[in-house]
Amino acid sequence: MKIEQIYTGCLAQGAYYIESNGEVAIIDPLRETQQYVDKAEAENAKIKYIFETHFHADFVSGHVDLAKKTGATIVFGPGAETDYNIHTAKDNEEFKLGNITIKVLHTPGHTLESSCFLLIDENGKNHALFSGDTLFLGDVGRPDLAIKSDLTKEDLAGMLFDSLRNKIMTLSDDIIVYPAHGAGSACGKNLSKETVGVLGEQKKTNYALRADMTKAEFIKEVLDGMAPPPQYFAKNALMNKLGYDKFEDVLKQGNTALSPETFEHLANEEGALVLDVRTEKDFVKAHIPNSIFIGIHGGFAPWVGALITDLKQPILLITPKGKEQETVTRLSRVGYDNTLGYLEGGMEAWKNTGKDIESIETISAEEFSKQFKKEPIQVLDVRKDGEYQSEHLEGENVKHFALDYINNNMNAIDKNKTYFLHCAGGYRSVIAASILKARGFDNLVDISGGFAAIKNTDLTTTDFVCPSTL
Secondary structure: OEEEEEEEHHHOEEEEEEEEOOEEEEEOOOOOOHHHHHHHHHOOOEEEEEEOOOOOOOOOOOHHHHHHHHOOEEEEOOOOOOOOOOEEOOOOOEEEEOOEEEEEEEOOOOOOOOEEEEEEOOOOOEEEEEEEOOEOOOOEOOOOOOOOOOOOHHHHHHHHHHHHHHHHOOOOOOOEEEEOEOOOOOOOOOOOOOOOEEHHHHHHHOHHHOOOOOHHHHHHHHHOOOOOOOOOHHHHHHHHHHOOOOHHHHHHHHOOEEOHHHHHHHHHHOOOEEEEOOOHHHHHHOEOOOOEEOOOOOOHHHHHHHHOOOOOOOEEEEOOOOOHHHHHHHHHOOOOOOEEEEEOOHHHHHHHOOOOOEOOEEEOHHHHHHHHHHOOOEEEEOOOHHHHHHOOEOOOOEEEOOHHHHHHOHHHOOOOOOEEEEOOOOHHHHHHHHHHHHOOOOOEEEEOOHHHHHOOOOOOEOOOOOHHHO
8 A cells, every 4th residue: 555645835735646456546636637647657557536525726626637537536525516527425435446445434514525535454444534624734624615505604614513523533543644735725724834644633732623612612713813715716616616628738828938029919919917927036127017926936826816816817927947837837726727828038038129128116124214214104014914913013104905905905005105015025025016016006115025124123013912812
């Protein structure tokens, strides 16, 4: 028996490759599926099953493409309905895989069809639980993502309470827990950085598994402080339910080199969005007018999903050399399949044609400190609400709204005023500046190094409050 976790950091997502006696199961595969096919072929094994723990909201799974390539059966939990062929499992149904067994445990709550998969080893012993978004290390899945359900998030939280107590907490403490996500995912509030654990430890340390907790207490605690889901979550869940375009076709279209002339034509005449994924330092120095920055080195895919509201939006790319295919791939993971190509030769090719370029003024935290003390200036903090509440710069002219909700806050700022922007370290503030600049806000100054650098000046900040106590 072999179990391999295939973890993708930018999505904080774990897919799983399980092999026994030449037969393979894949759990929650990524959009790009050839890696699983190649791995099975290298081990002279055949992919028999594709298990989906639920209709994922935070990424587009590769189950449809993988089934077409391999003939494997897609298995969802009870109640799942799709526009493609699947096996809808019954609760406690067992599937033979070589010398082992995988048992379906229906655990509604995160979504209605959510299920965990219990691996029973060659000796008939319960060995591991692939817990999906029902149970994370340190947390549980958010109960507000059901597709087209009349149930409230309180209803689903109550179901999750019952699922945890009746299906998971009754299992033995030595069972290995393989969750679908780790820290950084928006599918929960307080996920651990660890990606593999044991159930006994979770029973001791996970707030949601307290033995003396009532259902009412659970519902209150699991919903407390839960931010609204990113706007792309519902759209990704529907893609996973209804199906999607073949990944190889999406990659072929997006991984197309475009001359500056063709690139400019598509941007101007076809309404394509120019997405610049270089570093923030490169972007502030020189970028194409009206382009949006979301650097590929940061939390790229989730920020694209949060900020670009139309999954069908035509996209043109400016990437670091050699990152073109990776960028198209990472866009497709969250359902952005309409990439038209990338600028061949990058910004250098654009500059060499004599076409217009723009920049964003940037200053050091030290220079910002001098200006802040000398005259009243407008400051815009784009960190998350919890970050701002825990500690921020004091001053009457300090405004705040999280980058996640910038599209809803355009009316909160004045195009005639100059704003000094900062986040925690500099990545998000440049994203914000690029969006504002594309909307006609020309008087922007980015504070290099963000709040981390501001704290090292002599400016006054509020007393630090631990985010967990807010």
